[in-house]
Amino acid sequence: TxxxxxxxxxxxxxxxxxxxxxxxxxxxxxxxxxxxxMLWGIDELLTYHYLVAEYFITAPATITPEKFFALEKQAQADLVWDSLFIQRSPISEACRGVITTLTELGLGELVERRDLNEVRKWFAKxxxxxxxxxxxxxxxxxxxxxxxxxxxxxxxxxxxxxxxxxxxxxxxxxxxxxxxxxxxxxxxxxxxxxxxxxxxxxxxxxxxxxxxxxxxxxxxxxxxxxxxxxxxxxxxxxxxxxxxxxxxxxxxxxxxxxxxxxxxxxxxxxxxxxxxxxxxxxxxxxxxxxxxxxxxxxxxxxxxxxxxxxxxxxxxxxxxxxxxxxxxxxxxxxxxxxxxxxxxxxxxxxxxxxxxxxxxxxxxxxxxxxxxxxxxxxxxxxxxxxxxxxxxxxxxxxxxxxxxxxxxxxxxxxxxxxxxxxxx
Ligand code: FIX
Ligand code: ZN
Missing domain, CATH: 3.20.20.140 (Metal-dependent hydrolases)
Known part of the structure; x- marks a missing residue:
């Protein structure tokens, strides 16, 4: 009909x-x-190259790409999170993508609290x-x-x-x-x-x-x-x-x-x-x-x-x-x-x-x-x-x-x- x-x-x-x-x-x-x-989980999401490039627009001169890439993945993710999600609102497409993903996974409450470590604990399970x-x-x-x-x-x-x-x-x-x-x-x-x-x-x-x-x-x-x-x-x-x-x-x-x-x-x-x-x-x-x-x-x-x-x-x-x-x-x-x-x-x-x-x-x-x-x-x-x-x-x-x-x-x-x- x-x-x-x-x-x-x-x-x-x-x-x-x-x-x-x-x-x-x-x-x-x-x-x-x-x-x-196989890449998956919050630290990989946060260190996606779209976000890393965006991070470097905001990064202090002391954190050069060489220094950044020498860090453990989790430490890299911490820097991106702090700069793009905490110091400013994550309104770019790549940033918003992380939020949509976490929300769809049912982690909205952790996002609400900006609790990256609890998010990590969820992924570890x-x-x-x-x-x-x-x-x-x-x-x-x-x-x-x-x-x-x-x-x-x-x-x-x-x-x-x-x-x-x-x-x-x-x-x-x-x-x-x-x-x-x-x-x-x-x-x-x-x-x-x-x-x-x-x-x-x-x-x-x-x-x-x-x-x-x-x-x-x-x-x-x-x-x-x-x-x-x-x-x-x-x-x-x-x-x-x-x-x-x-x-x-x-x-x-x-x-x-x-x-x-x-x-x-x-x-x-x-x-x-x-x-x-x-x-x-x-x-x-x-x-x-x-x-x-x-x-x-x-x-x-x-x-x-x-x-x-x-x-x-x-x-x-x-x-x-x-x-x-x-x-x-x-x-x-x-x-x-x-x-x-x-x-x-x-x-x-x-x-x-x-x-x-x-x-x-x-x-x-x-x-x-x-x-x-x-x-x-x-x-x-x-x-x-x-x-x-x-x-x-x-x-x-x-x-x-x-x-x-x-x-x-x-x-x-x-x-x-x-x-x-x-x-x-
Ligand atoms: O060449 C490609 O397949 C590109 O998509 C990638 O190299 C690029 O890094 C990417 O991930 C773009 O979305
Ligand atoms: Zn591709």
Whole structure:
């Protein structure tokens, strides 16, 4: 039965978005059996690189990044807590996220008392396995995609020579290959040596094929360095066979592998790393690159599927137009510096207006398990609000809507469209 009024539509959309179980198409999470790689709990939340960067804007000159990072995690967390939550109100998006998370976990009273040590005691009573269940349930997650880097020893020990079981029901893998696009030959060489593979382009292909067999990834993923230009065939043909750089690794390794193994490539554009190295993970910046690099990829490689997200706000409109032209391109999420309510709202409006439901409205990029709770709650509030407006406009245009129809669309925007794209 059609919904009869604007109010009925608004309330149905609000409720359906709140209740939908999401596919989180990009995170940096690990399952419990990957030991220390699984980050969770209050001290990890407080030392998230977004908060560490924010902390340093306020930190006294005596606490340099070097000194800060030399401290124990708990001491780092104490500094962040004192500066960003006690000395001033935690109104930034990253700070508010910590509060939302704790509140949703039922720790509102401890937050009210600003009692960090009691919060720590609560977390000390959780087990990693039990906590994964709790967070997935609270955040309403179907499954997440993880970031798995075959060039990072601390990760590969969990896979090779003997692979640990991966809870693929809730954690699906993504093969992260930034080293190819940055042409980081040193680190590629190390990974080749580890498996006794020769140092050639063919060798890099072999290496990645091994990792595809081991990790069974759903896609390749890489951040695109701002300097990477799509090389012309002419340029490619002039490379000496021995020259190994990012252009060769892209054209002769990554793209052919993606095609042969039917693995989409998820790209992230517009980050520049690092603009302040002392801040470590928090030191990366945003830069506006050319959306046409992606257009050339989509056009020249029609058999390869691309997932893409851009960090620069100004590129969002151009990206939507591109996605409107290429069936082998799927937009996902509002990444990092775009994952703020004001920008999520703007981006979501443009996307719905140009693409309907053929995109993935958000990914969490969570590094700390608990962040799933706030990232999804905050995003859903904004995206849900935008969708309410869209459906109300459609209603006033003369289109009747049922709750089931809205539910179908909402499911697409929070994971269904991604799954349809992956199955294409
Ligand atoms: O490249 C990425 O996947 C980025 O998301 C991260 O490197 C970044 O540090 C981050 O966590 C942003 O949200
Ligand atoms: Zn990420």
């Amino acid at each position: 059609p919904l009869k009024s604007e109010e009925a539509i608004r309330s149905a959309v609000k409720n359906l978005v709140e209740e939908v179980h999401v596919v989180d198409v990009h995170t940096h999470l690990f399952p419990p059996n990957h030991g220390k790689l 959780q087990t990693p396995e039990g906590y994964v269940d709790k967070v997935f349930e609270l955040a309403k997650i179907k499954y997440v995609l993880t970031t798995n880097i075959p060039f990072e020893k601390k990760e590969t020990v969990h896979w090779y020579p003997k692979a640990k079981e991966f809870d693929t029901h809730r954690f699906q893998t993504g093969l992260r290959v930034d080293q190819l696009l940055t042409g980081n030959w040193e680190s590629i060489k190390e990974a080749l040596d580890e498996m006794g593979i020769e140092h050639t382009i063919e060798g890099v292909k072999k290496l990645l094929e091994k990792w595809i067999t081991i990790m069974k990834p759903k896609y390749f993923m890489a951040a695109v360095p701002p300097t990477l230009e799509f090389p012309s065939d002419e340029e490619m043909s002039t490379y000496a066979p021995s020259t190994i750089n990012s252009a060769t690794l892209l054209r002769r390794v990554l793209l052919p592998l993606a095609e042969q193994h039917h693995l989409p490539i998820a790209l992230k554009f517009d980050s520049v790393r690092p603009i302040n190295p002392a801040l470590r993970e928090g030191g990366d910046g945003v830069v506006t690159t050319k959306v046409s690099t992606l257009q050339k990829l989509c056009l020249n490689y029609p058999k390869v599927k691309f997932l893409a997200t851009f960090l620069a706000r100004v590129n969002q409109h151009e990206l939507c137009v591109l996605a409107n032209k290429f069936g082998n391109l799927h937009i996902y999420g509002c990444w990092w510096y775009c994952n703020n309510p004001s920008i999520v709202e703007e981006i979501t409006r443009i996307r719905v207006e140009l693409l309907g439901t053929a995109f993935t409205s958000q990914h969490s990029d969570a590094r700390v398990l608990d962040q799933l709770i706030y990232k999804w709650k905050h995003s859903k509030a904004v995206i849900g609000g935008v969708l309410q407006d869209m459906y109300v406009k459609l209603f006033h245009a003369g289109w009747s809507l049922t709750r089931e129809e809205i539910q179908r669309d909402v499911e697409r925007l929070f994971g269904g469209a991604y799954e349809e794209f992956m199955e294409k």
